[in-house]
């Protein structure tokens with residue numbers, strides 16, 4: 001596996017593809033068409049039983065092909081483990097504790113910059129409210145309000 005792919009979340013997918021190419025891809029068939037499950041043997045990717053030098057070349061080539069397949073998919077798609085996806089979906093339900101976010105300059109903790117809802121591994125925020133609220137403050141501490149909220153009316 002190349003250094004670019006090792007240690008990434010894609011590594012398990014690369015390993016899965018390598019195993020499938022080496023051991024045979026399983027095609028689920030089509031129950032409606034009475035087409036049975038098939039194992040598509042791919043001898044070109046099978047290193048077992050080959051001389052060591054040849055086996056090493058096959059393994060390296062198979063891994064590169066698996067990495068290229070993952071890279072191709074990841075151009076426009078995100079590969080996410082099913083259990084991780086379930087957590088992400090759950091995280092869209094704001095259920096956790098609510099946390100105020102203060103700048104270090106707000107020693108009295110009286111003027112939060114934002115309020116986040118912690119939900120599992122993520123913190124959720126109302127983006128419109130956050131961006132609008134922050135855009136009305138001075139960037140420099142102590143972040144006093146510089147503009148009134150945009151009410152859609154001009155003047156005053």
Ligand SMILES: [Zn+2]
Pocket residue numbers: 103104105106140141142143
């Ligand atoms: Zn500050």
